[in-house]
Amino acid sequence: LRDKLVEREYDAEVIDRVVARLEELGLIDDEEYARNVIRSCTARMMGARGVIRELVRKGVPRPLAERMVRETAQAGVFEDCAWELGRTVAKKNACKRRFWSAGGRKGHAPEDLRAVSDELFRRRIYE
Numbered sequence: 779l780r781d782k783l784v785e786r787e788y789d790a791e792v793i794d795r796v797v798a799r800l801e802e803l804g805l806i807d808d809e810e811y812a813r814n815v816i817r818s819c820t821a822r823m824m825g826a827r828g829v830i831r832e833l834v835r836k837g838v839p840r841p842l843a844e845r846m847v848r849e850t851a852q853a854g855v856f857e858d859c860a861w862e863l864g865r866t867v868a869k870k871n872a873c874k875r876r877f878w879s880a881g882g883r884k885g886h887a888p889e890d891l892r893a894v895s896d897e898l899f900r901r902r903i904y905e
Contacts, residue, residue, distance in 0.1 A: 779806065781837065812838050812846040823863040826856045828885020857893075860886050864894040874899045 779800070783793045800806045812833055819829045826847050833843035850856070860881060867877040874895055881891040 808838060808842055809846065811836075812842060816846060816850055820850075820855055820859050822884070823859045823866070824884045825859060825881065825886030825890065826851050827887070828883075829856075831885060856886065857890055859884075860890040860894045861898075864898045868898055 780793055780797055783796065784790075788796075797806065815833055815836055815838070816829055819832050824832070829850070830840075830843050830847050833846070834840050838846075863881060863884065863886070864877055867873070867880055870876075877895055877899070878891055881894075
């Protein structure tokens with residue numbers, strides 16, 4: 779928010795007062811914003827590294843982004859995303875290489891990709 783207000787050339791003192799007031803009213807909540815971004819990213823089948831990249835790109839402080847992603851990972855969300863991505867890729871072209879490429883671009887951990895790939899493409903359970 780602060781960066782956007784600076785871009786629009788508001789006075790620094792005005793920006794500080796506005797941000798302080800919005801925080802005071804509870805209208806600025808970095809954790810809630812991070813949760814919303816994480817939901818959006820997991821809907822696009824992204825992995826933990828990809829989500830951290832996206833959160834930081836959107837202005838969430840890296841320590842908060844890493845903590846929120848760690849909490850999400852503990853719930854098994856990123857493994858579920860890797861499986862969903864694997865099934866989606868396999869249905870389209872059954873190519874292990876494309877799955878690994880898509881998984882890498884989306885920021886999935888190699889161990890998650892390996893587990894999904896071994897199971898999915900070995901048994902062809904996506905059919």
